[in-house]
Amino acid sequence: MVTVLKSIYPDPSAGERLPSLIADVGRHSGEFPVLLANHLPMVLEAMGRLGASPARLEEYAEHYTRIHAVPFPPSPVTLIDETNWESALGKREHEGDLRRFFAGVVAEIGGHETIRRYLPRLFPGIAASATHGLMRLAYAVLRNDDAEIAVALGYWAATYLPYDAIPAENHRDVSDPLAPILQMHADARLRDVDAPTYLLWKWIEAMGKLPAFQGYLGRLAPTPDLLDRMRPASLTLFAATMSFEALHAVTGCHWLRLVSPHLDEPQRLAMHFWEVVMALYPKIGMPALPSPEVLDRWRAVPVPPDDVIAAAAVASNDEHDHSLVFSAFEEFRYTGDPLYKVVAARRVGLVEFGD
Known part of the structure; x- marks a missing residue:
């Protein structure tokens, strides 16, 4: 079940179109050749919340699927169940099997309880598909979309990538990232x-x-x-x-x-x-970080209105524009830091600033 909140979409008809559109594109694999993350289900939601029309959403979905030749998940390999799902971690050929496993779990206990119960095992492998397993899960949660929660967990599990070679003498005693x-x-x-x-x-x-x-x-x-x-x-x-x-x-x-x-x-x-x-x-290149004074100057850079920034992102065919602008707007709402809007505007070419 997907909860559609029409008020969060500037174009309410986009909120009506997105559930079926995302369900359709969501049937495809989490990656496309060669081993690149499929952003489409997530950025369609971001685009809708940034003001895309249903026509633009459909146009972009067709464009993305076509130019990237996004495949469907691999055919079934073996039966995955509670006893052996962990043995399939990091094995992309089991993406379809793992999707089916998590779909069964979600059907039984619900998406959010499935996250609470199973995701801790996947924590160390968060680098899965360059963290895009996390992205897909986050957008599934945002949409309250149980079907996408199952897909995201299967995708994360199939592309699981942990750091195993941690020296025994290292201790987790650093609090400042x-x-x-x-x-x-x-x-x-x-x-x-x-x-x-x-x-x-x-x-x-x-x-x-x-x-x-x-x-x-x-x-x-x-x-x-x-x-x-x-x-x-x-x-x-x-x-x-x-x-x-x-x-x-x-x-x-x-x-x-x-x-x-x-x-x-x-x-x-x-x-x-x-x-x-x-x-x-x-x-x-391990650049030096800017001083607080420089950051404050950047915060003071004038930016266009939100709808202008959003429209520039929606018009782009670069999935990272949609992703960054939407996340920057959401993090601005959470923190109030104007630097989020500055970097969003800069990402889509609307402002420039130097040191």
Whole structure:
């Protein structure tokens, strides 16, 4: 069942069209060739909430599915049940099997209880499909969409990617998420790391095998305020770089906020997510972070009205524009930090600012 709240869509007819449209595109796999995340079910919802018309939603769905040749999940491989589902973790060929397993669980106990019961086992593998398993789950929760919750959990499980090589001597005694970032900035061993492929999740995987980086794993503590600390750190990193990688840190904090109420220990999920952000920091060159004074100057940059920013995002065919602008607007509503609107406007080419 999907709860449709028409008031949240600037075009109410978009709210009427989205359930069937997302159900249709949601039948496709969580990834498309070659091993790239399928954003479509999520960004259609974001576009609708940013003001897209039903015609624009349908046009974009057709465009995205066609140009990316988004496939359907693989054919059944084996029966997955309560006794063996964990043996399929990280095995993409079992995406269809895992979807069916979680669909059965959701039908029995409901989507939110399924998240509470099963997601903790998936916490360490949050790097799944470069954190897009988390994205799909967050949007499923946002929509109160049990069918998408099952799909998201199956997708996350099939692409599960943990950090296993954490030194035994490391202790989770660091409470500030920026502390390891600052330490990494000064670590020459992490400069000029070679990228294994263009795939974000392959970079994340490769970083976990790098001894110099392993020393930073397993040190961040799951404090109750961890997500609140991560949020401004992510925004600072993105504002400083406007990079593809840091964009995912900002949107990821929004996704974590959506999922957290359905977990007993959401700070543990946030802890694992931040280790992924740390892994991506060398990929963007480990830049120095801006001072508070510079950040305040950026906050004061005039931006167009929300509807102008939203319209620019809706008109774009780049799924990261829809994702970033929607998450930035939502995080602004939660925090009141005007820098979210500045980076949203900058992402879609409406403002510029320097140092």
